Amino acid sequence: MSGIFLAGSDDSWEESVRKAFGGTISGELRAWNESSEDDTSKTLGDIRSIEPLVVTVGPALGTESALKLCSEIDESFPEICVVLVSEPGDGVFERALRSGVRDVVSPLADGSEIRETLDRAKDTALKRRSNLSSGTLNTETQSRVIAVVSPKGGAGKTAISTNLAVGLAQQLPGQVVVMDLDVQFGDVGHALRLLPERTLSDVVAQGSRLDATVVKACLTPHPSGLFVLSAPDTPAEADDVSPEQITKIIEILAKDFKYVILDTAAGLDEFTLTAMESATDLLLVCATDVASTRSMRKEIEAFDQIGLTTQRRHFALNRADARVGLEIRDIEGTIGMEVNVAIPSSRNVPLSMNQGTPILESSPRTPVARAYGELVNHFLAPPNDSPTLTTSTEAAVSRFRRKREVR
Numbered sequence: 001m002s003g004i005f006l007a008g009s010d011d012s013w014e015e016s017v018r019k020a021f022g023g024t025i026s027g028e029l030r031a032w033n034e035s036s037e038d039d040t041s042k043t044l045g046d047i048r049s050i051e052p053l054v055v056t057v058g059p060a061l062g063t064e065s066a067l068k069l070c071s072e073i074d075e076s077f078p079e080i081c082v083v084l085v086s087e088p089g090d091g092v093f094e095r096a097l098r099s100g101v102r103d104v105v106s107p108l109a110d111g112s113e114i115r116e117t118l119d120r121a122k123d124t125a126l127k128r129r130s131n132l133s134s135g136t137l138n139t140e141t142q143s144r145v146i147a148v149v150s151p152k153g154g155a156g157k158t159a160i161s162t163n164l165a166v167g168l169a170q171q172l173p174g175q176v177v178v179m180d181l182d183v184q185f186g187d188v189g190h191a192l193r194l195l196p197e198r199t200l201s202d203v204v205a206q207g208s209r210l211d212a213t214v215v216k217a218c219l220t221p222h223p224s225g226l227f228v229l230s231a232p233d234t235p236a237e238a239d240d241v242s243p244e245q246i247t248k249i250i251e252i253l254a255k256d257f258k259y260v261i262l263d264t265a266a267g268l269d270e271f272t273l274t275a276m277e278s279a280t281d282l283l284l285v286c287a288t289d290v291a292s293t294r295s296m297r298k299e300i301e302a303f304d305q306i307g308l309t310t311q312r313r314h315f316a317l318n319r320a321d322a323r324v325g326l327e328i329r330d331i332e333g334t335i336g337m338e339v340n341v342a343i344p345s346s347r348n349v350p351l352s353m354n355q356g357t358p359i360l361e362s363s364p365r366t367p368v369a370r371a372y373g374e375l376v377n378h379f380l381a382p383p384n385d386s387p388t389l390t391t392s393t394e395a396a397v398s399r400f401r402r403k404r405e406v407r
């Protein structure tokens with residue numbers, strides 16, 4: 001297996017790539033420097049025999065020919081990452097995404113940018129290979145879509161979502177994705193120390209052209225084997241996101257990943273309702289205080305009223321050891337559900353979130369990490385029923401939404 005194949009390249013690009021890797025490029029670098037635009041089948045044949053991880057296309061081809069070649073490579077070799085070598089502008093990036101391109105890099109980019117882009121593409125290609133060999137990509141898996149919800153802010157949803165996602169990905173690398181549906185103020189990226197290049201905004205910017213290729217290109221890989229779809233960079237960008245688009249994105253993710261974790265904003269906003277509607281499982285998170293417990297009871301009553309009754313429900317009690325005069329039994333009685341996992345208070349949690357390293361990676365032996373581990377095992381165990389959404393549920397949720405909009 002070779003490293004990088006340069007298709008439709010020229011001497012200057014080949015030289016730039018060699019320099020960027022300072023002679024230490026792993027795997028072989030092969031280049032096809034002819035600018036013949038009719039030689040697609042020869043290029044595909046070369047790629048088949050060389051088996052590179054990454055193919056760069058351009059800059060010696062015209063934009064149309066380069067994009068056509070990118071599409072053909074993406075369709076023939078879904079495990080390979082394609083990088084377009086082109087100046088940005090004129091909607092090139094959007095068109096490139098539609099052609100299955102992972103990234104676009106300028107032929108005049110400096111060495112460190114070229115190296116970073118190609119290293120990132122190689123990482124993604126390796127993950128795609130591991131997905132393909134475990135048979136998860138583009139196959140109809142019995143996916144579990146877990147919406148992590150709480151009526152009150154600060155209950156611990158993001159801490160739980162990120163640790164659950166990382167814990168599942170440690171067991172099933174490449175098969176878990178976490179989507180940040182706290183669309184305005186999401187902080188999943190920070191909690192995992194990621195600097196996403198693309199976010200939900202880039203997905204929805206594709207409008208009616210939104211499809212699996214676009215969604216895949218906007219995921220950020222985490223070293224644990226997890227993929228992340230981050231929230232937009234600014235709250236203003238949330239205005240461009242619609243619940244219909246969210247439903248479509250979740251459907252796409254559920255086709256490619258075994259576990260889709262949806263971190264949500266507190267309460268029942270449009271996106272949280274959409275997340276719950278699309279979920280197979282609701283993970284209800286409640287802190288150990290009277291106000292949170294009462295709000296949780298009201299939220300569960302609301303689920304029943306609007307017909308959100310087909311999703312499996314799970315209950316995580318956070319800061320379960322807080323000495324505030326409430327026993328777990330009292331809380332279970334008020335909420336009407338048994339606690340599935342009780343997570344203790346620990347200052348390691350804010351520490352790890354500030355550092356961007358989930359507890360399951362930074363302090364796996366602590367009691368709080370053991371509790372997150374229990375939660376992971378809880379969701380790894382096969383469910384004994386298979387909930388499906390009914391039309392009446394969808395209708396009830398729409399009615400609830402309309403009522404909220406009128407208020």
Ligand SMILES: Nc1ncnc2c1ncn2[C@@H]1O[C@H](COP(=O)(O)OP(=O)(O)OP(=O)(O)O)[C@@H](O)[C@H]1O
Pocket residue numbers: 150152153154155156157158159160182264265266318319343344345346347349350351353368
């Ligand atoms: N078990 C715990 N022990 C101690 N601190 C915790 C625990 N769980 C969460 N925290 C801390 O509480 C704060 C809120 O947690 P988190 O961000 O996960 O909540 P959230 O429900 O996602 O909040 P929001 O509704 O604002 O999105 C964070 O500072 C987090 O580090």
Ligand SMILES: [Mg+2]
Pocket residue numbers: 157158159182187264
């Ligand atoms: Mg949060």
